[in-house]
Amino acid sequence: MAGDSGAVDSTYGGEAGPDQAPARVGRRGLTIRLRMTITYGAAVFLTGAVLVYTAYSLFRWRLSHMNSDVVLAPGCSVNGHVVQSKYCMAARDQNILSQIDKPLIFVLLISAVVAVLIGYFLAGRFLAPINKITRTARRVASRPDRALHARIDMEGPQDDELVNLAQTFDGMLDRLDHAFEGQRRFVGNASHELRTPLAINRTLLEVTLMDPDASEQTRQLCHTLLATNERSERMIEGLLLLARADNEPTNREDIDLAEVAYRSVTQCEMEAAERHVAIRTSLQPAVVSGDGILIERIAMNLIQNALRHNIGAGGWVDVLSYDRSNDVPGHGLLVVANTGPEVPPYAVETLFEPFKRGSQPSGASPARDPKDKGVGLGLSIVRSVVRAHGGRVAAEPRPGGGLIVRVWLPVRV
Template sequence: MTRHAAWKPFGTVRARLTLLYTGLFLVTSTILLIVVNLLLTSALESRVSSVVEDFPPFGELPAPRAPGAPGCPGCLVRPEVVDTMNALSGAVLRYQWTVSAIVIAVLTVVSVAAGWWLAGRMLSPLRHITATAHRLSLSNLHERIALAGPRDELTDLADTFDAMLERLERSVDSQRRFIANAAHELRTPLAVQRAAIQIGLDDPLPARLIPVREKLLTANRRTERLIDSLLLLAQAEHGPDSMEPVALDALIRQTVEETAADGAVMGVVITSDTRPVAVAGDPVLLGRLLTNLLQNAVRYNRPGGTVHVGLTEAGVLTVRNTGPDVPAERIAELFQPFRRLHSRTRSADGAGLGLSIVASIARAHHAALAARPNPGGGLELTVRFPVPSTGTEPGNRRAP
């Protein structure tokens, strides 16, 4: 049994604080009532004994007393009177213990309710800190907890988080600027190299230099695609700068038309079945997500295979293709950068970043990504987008 499962009945700090408050109250109140009742018992028994001793036994004459002296000269006490007084003392003590037990039971319920309320009041700033921390991502690092209230340990904790978020925001902004500058600086010499290769090594060329030119152009294009993919991956990890309604069904139809040519080259047929759905997101990033999914489904297929794209009204996107068998235990590797099923990729047809970019874009749009192998070979990828409860009218949805 895990630690979390062991603490499941009282797994929250609020519940444990309530138990602590209630336990301390029960211990102190029980000790107090027991001490009070024992003292009352001793005092009552002592008082009854002293009263009985002031009277002579039945049948004996009292000793003479001075006028005005305390006591009851001439009074005789019968045995049944003594029994009645003892019985009354016992009844009073039993009543006292019963009332004490009832009071403890009632106060226990009251202490549980009061402890739960008090613990909730004390932990409300902590819940605010936790909710803000859950809401924060790379796209909204500018937000702060900004906990108000008296200076105490919780406000110090919130201020520490705010200071950490400020440092993290500066670091992320610096990283974004570095990636943008590096991409620009790398793209420029690559464009110059491509132009030099295409122009400087133009026909006519000796036959032995033609393969060299093609290899140089292939390596140049692959490097450019790699830089573009890395820049897109960094942008996806950061998240969209702004969210807007996007007609996902229209975007799917556009992407299918653009990818159909690549599928026709390999003899792969692409079909689609979509329903009108609008999701909040970045149309450029969502378009790249669909492009990568379809290109992956076409590239890792078999000649004459099929690719099916489906979209339900609940915002569930499914891309299913035929192809080679995919081990279920190796599916997680497909979403890691520069990873394929069996080794790190160094091929010229891709950089191994397609599905990792898909995973990053899905996370940035709060969508759930899942994959499973098809029984006859190939893969089925599912992306569940959060769909607003009050959807935008189809005529007002913006198609990218």
């Protein structure tokens, strides 16, 4: 049963067909390489032409006004006539160059700025298809179960590099879409095909047990087969839930971790009493966004796992929730800790793998605990559900034995 929250340690918070995409016929036109070459070549040519023309114009203008305002060197003018000596000619040219060098530098700077702006504009035009591919890829990556229908559908020349890249990407999405659709059909078919024979077996065994003429040996065999059948049903339910948990929830709602944890604790009180394990709670309201059924499955699996891997009489399970997590901002935190056998640090990560089970306490018999109804999928389901919700899950050995599992889920925005 739930214990006093004051006894809880507050440190816990701190993939045409499925094999090939239909080929698209490209329209006639220039490839991206030719367009970039021609465009950038034209830009360089125009910029250089403007610069050369400006320099030519300045020189021509300067020479046409040479006699009016050119300052000659001393001794280069006799009775108003310019002396045509090498020294005087060089001095005149130097004087002309000194008057047009600043306008040329100014025109050069303007040409550089214009060239950069033209290059930036052209680069944006040429990179627009790549940005479209990137946006589609990000959308599919963030919601693979809902955005696999998205396609780039880029049109252009058949040999265009970017068009080929976009068509290849669309072909990959076609394959992934078929693969996900096949997985969904498999889950639906398996749900029916695997449950039906087990349900029939259970009914036949229960009818046999109701037969007053059945021998004791037959009854004992039926009880054994019922337990095996029940375990198979739980395993199938767990595998189907694991397959569902890998997909991002389609219908998100506001879920209070405290309420979810309280309901899970209430459902586990009878099992805790049978095992003589105390459940202690410290639950703060923490509203997160997600699928209510799957989030409740997280809390239920963690608490059941903590109960079934406890040390027995005198053990305890702590269940805590926090509205904010200091180490992962923007997330609510659910913590489940328990006493139990010591878990080596190197073995913690393997606990989240399907069908992996914790080790027995020191000196305990390797035989299965008759009260343990688990099939080794609990923590695997927890990790898949948490990842599908965009959260995190981590576990660490608890000093003195047992495990501390922390689950971070995105809070409501």
